[in-house]
Amino acid sequence: MSSSPPPSNLGRRGLRNAAIMSVAMLLLMFFLYFRMEKSQRDEMADEIFGGLAGAAILYVVSVGVGYATWKYREALEAEKEERLVEKLDAKNKSGVRSSSLGLPFEEVTKGIASSPETVIVETWLDDSTLERLEPAMLESLGKSRRIRVYVLNPFSPSVTRRGRDRENKKGPEENRQSICGTLEYLARVAAKARVSAPVLPGLLAKPAASPGKLEVFCYDSLPSFSIYSWHDRAFVGFHLEGVKSSEGTHLEVDLRVGLGPQLTAHIANLGQMPSLVAVDLGRSIESQMEALRMAVPDCPEIEGAFAAAGPSKPASPLRYLVPSAILGMVIGLKTKRLDEKGGGGDGEV
Numbered sequence: 001m002s003s004s005p006p007p008s009n010l011g012r013r014g015l016r017n018a019a020i021m022s023v024a025m026l027l028l029m030f031f032l033y034f035r036m037e038k039s040q041r042d043e044m045a046d047e048i049f050g051g052l053a054g055a056a057i058l059y060v061v062s063v064g065v066g067y068a069t070w071k072y073r074e075a076l077e078a079e080k081e082e083r084l085v086e087k088l089d090a091k092n093k094s095g096v097r098s099s100s101l102g103l104p105f106e107e108v109t110k111g112i113a114s115s116p117e118t119v120i121v122e123t124w125l126d127d128s129t130l131e132r133l134e135p136a137m138l139e140s141l142g143k144s145r146r147i148r149v150y151v152l153n154p155f156s157p158s159v160t161r162r163g164r165d166r167e168n169k170k171g172p173e174e175n176r177q178s179i180c181g182t183l184e185y186l187a188r189v190a191a192k193a194r195v196s197a198p199v200l201p202g203l204l205a206k207p208a209a210s211p212g213k214l215e216v217f218c219y220d221s222l223p224s225f226s227i228y229s230w231h232d233r234a235f236v237g238f239h240l241e242g243v244k245s246s247e248g249t250h251l252e253v254d255l256r257v258g259l260g261p262q263l264t265a266h267i268a269n270l271g272q273m274p275s276l277v278a279v280d281l282g283r284s285i286e287s288q289m290e291a292l293r294m295a296v297p298d299c300p301e302i303e304g305a306f307a308a309a310g311p312s313k314p315a316s317p318l319r320y321l322v323p324s325a326i327l328g329m330v331i332g333l334k335t336k337r338l339d340e341k342g343g344g345g346d347g348e349v
Helices: 010-035 038-091 105-114 127-142 158-165 172-194 259-271 286-294 304-308 318-348
Strands: 096-101 117-121 146-152 213-219 225-230 233-238 249-254 277-279
Touching: 010 038, 105 127, 105 225, 105 233, 117 259, 127 146, 127 172, 127 213, 146 172, 158 172, 172 213, 213 259, 225 259, 233 259, 249 259, 277 286
Parallel strands: 117 146, 146 213
Antiparallel strands: 096 249, 117 225, 213 277, 225 233, 233 249
16 A cells, blocks of 8 residues: 655645735735826726736636646646556565564554454454554444454464464463453453444434444464455564564565465465354453363363473483382392392201
C-alpha cells in the first residue's frame, strides 16, 4: 500500500495571489476615485462600481481556476504514483515490498482501523502489544467490521517448544497462563465493543449500529511466523530463537503475488484444522479449558506432565553405582563364608 502524496501548495498559492490582486485593484480604484474632482467622481461612479463588480468576478474566477488546477494536479500526482507502484509490484515477483525491525505498530493500527476484515496469527500476545492494538480494534469493531485472531492452544506441545525458542525463563505452565491472559484480554475487548452508545431521548434517538465481529481461534500446530494482514497487505514476523516475534524483523508483503498467496493459504489451512477451537468470548475462559485440552490429541492428562515436557536432567552416577556396590558386598560375604568353611575342614584332617 503506497503512502499518499504530500498535498500540493498550488491551491493555496492561487488563493493568495487572487486575494492580493483583488485588494490591490480595489485600493487603486479608491485612490483614483478620491483624487478626482467632485464632478468627475459623479461621472466615474458607475465605472468604479462596475470595476468593483469586475474585480469580484475576477476573484471568483481566479479562485475557481486555482482550486480546479490544484485538484487536477493532486489527482495527476496520485495517478502517477499509483502507476509507479503497480509497475514495481509487477516486477517484484517475491511480493516483499519492504522490511522493518520490529512490528510497525503505526501501520498495523491504521490497517486494522480502516479494513473491513483483519487477520492476526500469533503464538500469544502480551499485554503491551494488546494495549497498542486495542484502540484500533475497538474502532474497527465500532464500524461493524470483522477481526479474526489465531493463537496457540494453551495445551499444545508447541507452547513448550516456542518457550524454548524465546529462551524465556517461564515454564510450560506459565506460558499457558500467558495464552489464557491473551484470551481474557480479547474477551474484555469484545465486551467493550458490545457496549452500545447511550440512547438519546425523544426524536434525537438513533438506532445503535450493530457491533463488529471479533473471532478468536486456538490452533494446535508448530507456529511458523506471525501474520498481521488486511486488504492486499500483510506484515510477517518470524519466530527466531531468543527473539519475540514483535521485536524481530518483519516483511511487508503484497498478498497478491509471490509469498502473499502462500500466507493466504497458510491462514486458510489453520481455519480448516480439525483441532481448531473457536473461543466463545461471551463465556468465562476458564470454563473452556477442558474443551481446549480435549482438542489436543497428545495432551498430557495431568498438570505435572507439562513440566516433564522440558529437557530431561542427566541421571546421577549413583543410580548405577549403588546396585553394583550391593552386589559386590553380597558376593564378598559369600566368598568369606566359603573360605572360613574350607579352612575349618583342613584343620580336622
